[in-house]
Amino acid sequence: MSNESAAIMFSDVSGSSRLFKEVGDAEARAIISKVVSMMMDKTQAQNGTVIKTIGDEVMASFPTAQAALNAATDIQKDIDTRYYGAPLTIRIGFHFGPIIEEAGDVYGEAVNDAADLVKIAKGGQIITSEQTRQALPPESQDKLEVFDKIRLKGGKKTAVIYIAEWEDDQESNATMFMAAVNTEIAAAIEARSLQIEYEDQNITLSKNDVPFTIGRGADVDLTIECNMASRSHCTIDYRRGKFVLVDKSTNGTYLAADGREPLYLRREETPLMSTGTISFSPEIDEPGPHRMRYIC
Missing domain, CATH: 2.60.200.20 (Tumour Suppressor Smad4)
Known part of the structure; x- marks a missing residue:
């Protein structure tokens, strides 16, 4: 048994129940298997350890919050650009904090909080905590936006949680450009006579x-x-x-x-x-x- 701090991440295929109804058990299992393999590969590429898989969910640990964020970003970009046989999204929650390792499994605050965070996330989202934000370098903190204030299980106070921006700068710039264009259009409409x-x-x-x-x-x-x-x-x-x-x-x-x-x-x-x-x-x-x- 060992006590240390790590980032615990849960990545979960969103909408898999609907997939089984739409394409049948055999094809759905094949698609989910490919996606789970991709999530495991992206985890290991960032020096992460796959602790276990639970159906269409992967539980992993990382030595740093930055490694977890990198893996989460890589997973979202992959599922956003690759077609696995059906339109799918992935929801991700991760938290950096104390863990207890025992017999190949992990327990503790980080596990419980990460499990709560993935339940809050929707498909295509990466949700993390204030404690994780503080463990990230400034340039990565800038990619987080306040998402909500909640009370995590076991927490005595409400805590701020964040959503991570994972789109490429080009996509983000395009989004910002369109927002600016829409603002200009709205202003022109307001001034119409x-x-x-x-x-x-x-x-x-x-x-x-x-x-x-x-x-x-x-x-x-x-x-x-x-x-x-x-x-x-x-x-x-x-x-x-x-x-x-x-x-x-x-x-x-x-x-x-x-x-x-x-x-x-x-x-x-x-x-x-x-x-x-x-x-x-x-x-x-x-x-x-x-x-x-x-x-x-």
């Missing part, structure tokens, strides 16, 4: 100015001089980054985006795109108080 030109009036609407009501009555936002128009003829709303024309009239509304055929709406709605004309009579091409221009 609609300009309406009616007679001698020029009105600019933002998403904060809707619903904007148009009609022949006196209690609307824009009163139009057209006998075919209803008192509350239509409304301009803003939904999902678009201005939308909503007809509520008796006779309907005519809409023509520049370069396109007119569209007739009656108790219907459509997004306003580009530049065009809104008319409250069929004479959409004829100038007069029955029509207005819009610019998105």
Whole structure:
């Protein structure tokens, strides 16, 4: 019997029960066997020791937290890029702490905490602890993000747990780039406006100015001089980054985006795109108080 500290890691194939139902016992066992062999190989390549396998799970020990993180990263990258006969993911939990070695098996705090952490992880995730983070060099600590605060079995206090980033820098940079692009798109949508030109009036609407009501009555936002128009003829709303024309009239509304055929709406709605004309009579091409221009 010996007492020392080590990193204990559990790597578990996620979704294996579904695999057995989908492909049958024989093929599922063959696929799982290949994946388990891969996890063992990646473990040993990082100076790890396979303690035992339990079905589709591998329990291993490593002399350092860094070695465990390296193995976990290698396992995730392999299952992410190789096809073993079915789409699979792996969940991993590891913890660095005191262990007791006896008769080829290990016991102790690190084992119990690692077993808890792998249960928290989902497919494609690597979950570890604050104690493990402190045992890693600064450059590896930077790859960990706070995931949650929990109470591990046997723990008296809640502890911070972390998720490890294992994607290549190129993939991470692509993710960051897309996040930046999406932020720019969202900002552009937020700043979007609609300009309406009616007679001698020029009105600019933002998403904060809707619903904007148009009609022949006196209690609307824009009163139009057209006998075919209803008192509350239509409304301009803003939904999902678009201005939308909503007809509520008796006779309907005519809409023509520049370069396109007119569209007739009656108790219907459509997004306003580009530049065009809104008319409250069929004479959409004829100038007069029955029509207005819009610019998105």
